[in-house]
Amino acid sequence: MDFDLSDDQRLLKDSVERLIADKYGFENRKKYMQQPDGWSREIWAQLAELGLLGLPFAEQYGGFGGGSVETMLVMEAFGHGLVLEPYVSTVVLGGGLIRGLGSAAQQAAILPAIAEGKRLLAFAHVERHSRYDLFDVVTTAKREGTGWTLNGAKSVVLHGDSADQFLVTARIAGGQRARDGIGLFLVDAKGAGVSRRGYPTQDGLRAAEVTLSGAAGEAVGDPGAALPGIEHAVDRTIAALCAEAVGVMASMQELTLDYLKTRKQFGRAIGEFQVLQHRAVDMLIAEEQARSMALFATVMADEINPVERTRAIAAAKVQIGRSGRHVGQECIQLHGGIGMTMEYKAGHYFKRMTMIDKLYGDADQHLTTLAKLGGLFGAAA
Amino acid sequence: MDLTFTEEERAFRAEARRFFRSEVPESIRRKVTEGIDLTKEDIVTSHRILNARGWATPNWPVEWGGQNWSPVQLYLYQDEMQQAGVPGPLAFNVSMVGPVIAQFGNEATKRRFLARAANLDDWWCQGFSEPGSGSDLASLRTTAKRVGDKYIVNGQKTWTTLAQHADWIFCLVRTDPAAKKQEGISFILIDMTTKGITRRPIQTIDGGHEVNEVFFDEVEVPAENLVGEENKGWDYAKFLLGHERTSIARVGQSKAQVARIKRLASLERAGEGRLIDDLRFQEKLAAVEVELKALEMTQLRVVAAARHQVKGKPDPASSILKIKGSDIQQVLTELVMDVVGPYVLPYQSPEDGSNEPPVGPDYAVGAAPSYFNDRKVSIYGGSNEIQRNIIAKAILGL
Structure with missing residues (x-):
C-alpha cells in the first residue's frame, strides 16, 4: 500500500505541469481555440516531443510503455490547463482501441504515427438513440471483397472534425441492442462516402456529426465480437x-x-x-x-x-x-x-x-x- | 504507486480476521451488528480477549503494551475488527486516557494506571462536556481548587458515556479562573467512589441509557492525580481529541452494515419480488457504497501519508474522515429502517424482562433505536460543524 510516485512518475508529472504552466495560460488557450482546428498543432507537436503522445504504447511502437498511473498524471495536469487538444480521442481512446483490438500490422502502422503526432483518431459510436450504450448500434458493416462497407450516421464524435481516421462501431449481425455482432472499423475520414460536419462543444472543444454512405472500412479485431x-x-x-x-x-x-x-x-x-x-x-x-x-x-x-x-x-x-x-x-x-x-x-x-x-x-x-x-x-x- | 497490500499485510489481515471471528464470542458480535446494546459484561469479556493478545492497546508506546504497528496494520486491525462486529476496546481507556497518561503522565501515574486501563480492570469515563460547554469546550466551569495536597472539585459534567459502569473519570477542570480560558484548565483523574460524586442517568431518544450527568460537590482529589502540569490540560485534551478522530471513520463497521442490509433486503418483499431486487432500492444502496468506497480510499491515503508525518500529530484530513464517516453511518441506519418497513414501529426494550417473542422479525428490534441513537455520531467527538471549522482553518487557511 503506497500512494507515492516513482522517480520517473514524478519527473513526468513535473514536466507536464511545467508545460501547462508555461504554455497553457488562460489567454493562450483562447488563442488556441481560434485556430482552424479549434486547438493548437504547435502544442500537439510539443506533446509528441515530450513523448506524451506515445505514453501508453509499447516501446516497439515508439511509445514509453506507461500504465494507467502515467495517464492519470497527464490527464490531471490537462484538467488544470483545460487542454483542448485531442489527447483523449487520439491517444487514450483511439490508441487504446488499436492497442487492445488491432492486429500486429495495424499497431505497427498506427501507433508510431500517433506517437509522432502524425495521426489523429476519433471514436465514432454515438447514434441518435443509443445514448451511452456502446452495444446499441444501428450502423451496418457488410463484407465486400477483402474489406467492409459501412452505412449509418454517428453523432457527437469527439474531435471528429480534425481526425484522420475514425474508429467506427458497426453491426455485422444481430438486433439493435444485441451484444454480439458488433465490429470496430477503421474508416478514412477523407474517404469516399464519408462526410462530416464539425462544431464546437459547450466546453470549447470540438466534435462532429459523421455520415457513412457506403464508406470503406478495415476491421479492427474480430468484427463480430469487438464489444x-x-x-x-x-x-x-x-x-x-x-x-x-x-x-x-x-x-x-x-x-x-x-x-x-x-x-x-x-x-x-x-x-x-x-x-x-x-x-x-x-x-x-x-x-x-x-x-x-x-x-x-x-x-x-x-x-x-x-x-x-x-x-x-x-x-x-x-x-x-x-x-x-x-x-x-x-x-x-x-x-x-x-x-x-x-x-x-x-x-x-x-x-x-x-x-x-x-x-x-x-x-x-x-x-x-x-x-x-x-x-x-x-x-x- | 501500488495500491495492493504487501504479502505481510495480507497475512496480517488474515490473522486478524481469524482471531476476531474465532476468539470473540459470536453472541457479542451479533449484538454489535444488529445494533443491540451491549452489557457491561459483554464489553469487559471482549476487551480482555483482545488484551490477552496485546491487541487492546496497539497504539500505545511499546513499553506500555503497544504493538508498534505501521499505520497500515492499524488500519487493517480496525477494519477487520469492525467487519467482524467485535466491539472496539473501550475507547475511554485505550484511545483517550491511556495515550494521554503515556504521553504526559509521570512514571508513578503510568505505573498506577496504564496496565489496569489496558485490561479494563479500571473502567474509565470522560469528564469533558458540561451543560454550558459543548462545542465551546474551553468555557468549562467545573473548578479544582488546590488546598494542601488535595484538589477540591466542584461542578457538573454531562454526556458522560457509560459512567454507570465507571471506576474512574478523567476530567478537565478549571484550576486558574483568572487565566485566559484555554490556559487555566488541568487534566485530572478522579475515583468515582469518592464522596461527593453523584451520577444521574440521561435517557436518550432511542430509549437507552448510555449517557449520564456527573455532579461534583466538594470532592477531594489527591494532588498526585493531576496528569502532567497544572494549567496544561487543554493541550492534553487537544492531543486526545486528535486520537479520537482518526478512528472515527468506521469504514469497516459501515461495510459490515452494507452486507447486513443486503442480507436483510433479500428476506423482505417488495411488490411481487424481493426488496433486494428492486432497482430503486439497489440504487439507493449503491449510492452509499460509492461514498463508502471513496471514504475507504481517502482513509488509506491518510494512513499512507502518516508515514511522512510527525508522529502523534493528528492530520487535519482526519476531520474529513469524521464528517464523511458519520454521514455514511447515519444514512445506513436510515436504510435499515427502509428495509424493515412497518416493523420499525414496535418499541421493544431488551430490558423489559418479557419472555414474549419479538414482534416481527428479530432483526427489526434495533432498527429505529439505531437510527435515533446514531444521530449522535455527527455531534460527538467534535461536531461535524466544529470539524468544518478545523478544516477551514488548518487545511484551507480561511
Missing part, C-alpha cells in the same frame, strides 16, 4: 477522464479559495464568514472523495475481470459526476457575478466539468450499472 475490447478501452478512457475531472475540480477549489481570501465585502474578506467557510470545506470534501475514486479507477482500469472492472469504473464515474456537479456549482455561486462571465476562468472549468459527466455514461447511468451488479461490498443474496 468486450471496446468496453475495456472505454473503461480506461473513463479512468483518464476521472483524473482530468480531478484536475478541473482542484482548479475550481483553488480559484474559489483564492477569491474567498481576497474579495472584500462589509469591510472584510468574505472567507471570514462561517457560512462560506463551511461551503468551501464541503467543496474540499467532494474533491477529495473524487480524487480517491479517480485513484481507484486508475488502479482498476487494467483489471482483466470485466465485472470487477465495471463495478469500479462505474462507481468512480458516479462519484466524479456527483462531486463535479457540487464543486462546479459551488465554485460559480461563491464567486458570484464574476463566475458567470466568459472572461473569467471559473466558468470554463465549470463547463468542462459538466461535459465530462456526459461522456461515456453519466452518474445516473453508472449508478444503475453498479446497482444491477450488486454494488461494491458484501455479496447480495
Whole structure:
C-alpha cells in the first residue's frame, strides 16, 4: 500500500505541469481555440516531443510503455490547463482501441504515427438513440471483397472534425441492442462516402456529426465480437477522464479559495464568514472523495475481470459526476457575478466539468450499472 | 504507486480476521451488528480477549503494551475488527486516557494506571462536556481548587458515556479562573467512589441509557492525580481529541452494515419480488457504497501519508474522515429502517424482562433505536460543524 510516485512518475508529472504552466495560460488557450482546428498543432507537436503522445504504447511502437498511473498524471495536469487538444480521442481512446483490438500490422502502422503526432483518431459510436450504450448500434458493416462497407450516421464524435481516421462501431449481425455482432472499423475520414460536419462543444472543444454512405472500412479485431475490447478501452478512457475531472475540480477549489481570501465585502474578506467557510470545506470534501475514486479507477482500469472492472469504473464515474456537479456549482455561486462571465476562468472549468459527466455514461447511468451488479461490498443474496 | 497490500499485510489481515471471528464470542458480535446494546459484561469479556493478545492497546508506546504497528496494520486491525462486529476496546481507556497518561503522565501515574486501563480492570469515563460547554469546550466551569495536597472539585459534567459502569473519570477542570480560558484548565483523574460524586442517568431518544450527568460537590482529589502540569490540560485534551478522530471513520463497521442490509433486503418483499431486487432500492444502496468506497480510499491515503508525518500529530484530513464517516453511518441506519418497513414501529426494550417473542422479525428490534441513537455520531467527538471549522482553518487557511 503506497500512494507515492516513482522517480520517473514524478519527473513526468513535473514536466507536464511545467508545460501547462508555461504554455497553457488562460489567454493562450483562447488563442488556441481560434485556430482552424479549434486547438493548437504547435502544442500537439510539443506533446509528441515530450513523448506524451506515445505514453501508453509499447516501446516497439515508439511509445514509453506507461500504465494507467502515467495517464492519470497527464490527464490531471490537462484538467488544470483545460487542454483542448485531442489527447483523449487520439491517444487514450483511439490508441487504446488499436492497442487492445488491432492486429500486429495495424499497431505497427498506427501507433508510431500517433506517437509522432502524425495521426489523429476519433471514436465514432454515438447514434441518435443509443445514448451511452456502446452495444446499441444501428450502423451496418457488410463484407465486400477483402474489406467492409459501412452505412449509418454517428453523432457527437469527439474531435471528429480534425481526425484522420475514425474508429467506427458497426453491426455485422444481430438486433439493435444485441451484444454480439458488433465490429470496430477503421474508416478514412477523407474517404469516399464519408462526410462530416464539425462544431464546437459547450466546453470549447470540438466534435462532429459523421455520415457513412457506403464508406470503406478495415476491421479492427474480430468484427463480430469487438464489444468486450471496446468496453475495456472505454473503461480506461473513463479512468483518464476521472483524473482530468480531478484536475478541473482542484482548479475550481483553488480559484474559489483564492477569491474567498481576497474579495472584500462589509469591510472584510468574505472567507471570514462561517457560512462560506463551511461551503468551501464541503467543496474540499467532494474533491477529495473524487480524487480517491479517480485513484481507484486508475488502479482498476487494467483489471482483466470485466465485472470487477465495471463495478469500479462505474462507481468512480458516479462519484466524479456527483462531486463535479457540487464543486462546479459551488465554485460559480461563491464567486458570484464574476463566475458567470466568459472572461473569467471559473466558468470554463465549470463547463468542462459538466461535459465530462456526459461522456461515456453519466452518474445516473453508472449508478444503475453498479446497482444491477450488486454494488461494491458484501455479496447480495 | 501500488495500491495492493504487501504479502505481510495480507497475512496480517488474515490473522486478524481469524482471531476476531474465532476468539470473540459470536453472541457479542451479533449484538454489535444488529445494533443491540451491549452489557457491561459483554464489553469487559471482549476487551480482555483482545488484551490477552496485546491487541487492546496497539497504539500505545511499546513499553506500555503497544504493538508498534505501521499505520497500515492499524488500519487493517480496525477494519477487520469492525467487519467482524467485535466491539472496539473501550475507547475511554485505550484511545483517550491511556495515550494521554503515556504521553504526559509521570512514571508513578503510568505505573498506577496504564496496565489496569489496558485490561479494563479500571473502567474509565470522560469528564469533558458540561451543560454550558459543548462545542465551546474551553468555557468549562467545573473548578479544582488546590488546598494542601488535595484538589477540591466542584461542578457538573454531562454526556458522560457509560459512567454507570465507571471506576474512574478523567476530567478537565478549571484550576486558574483568572487565566485566559484555554490556559487555566488541568487534566485530572478522579475515583468515582469518592464522596461527593453523584451520577444521574440521561435517557436518550432511542430509549437507552448510555449517557449520564456527573455532579461534583466538594470532592477531594489527591494532588498526585493531576496528569502532567497544572494549567496544561487543554493541550492534553487537544492531543486526545486528535486520537479520537482518526478512528472515527468506521469504514469497516459501515461495510459490515452494507452486507447486513443486503442480507436483510433479500428476506423482505417488495411488490411481487424481493426488496433486494428492486432497482430503486439497489440504487439507493449503491449510492452509499460509492461514498463508502471513496471514504475507504481517502482513509488509506491518510494512513499512507502518516508515514511522512510527525508522529502523534493528528492530520487535519482526519476531520474529513469524521464528517464523511458519520454521514455514511447515519444514512445506513436510515436504510435499515427502509428495509424493515412497518416493523420499525414496535418499541421493544431488551430490558423489559418479557419472555414474549419479538414482534416481527428479530432483526427489526434495533432498527429505529439505531437510527435515533446514531444521530449522535455527527455531534460527538467534535461536531461535524466544529470539524468544518478545523478544516477551514488548518487545511484551507480561511
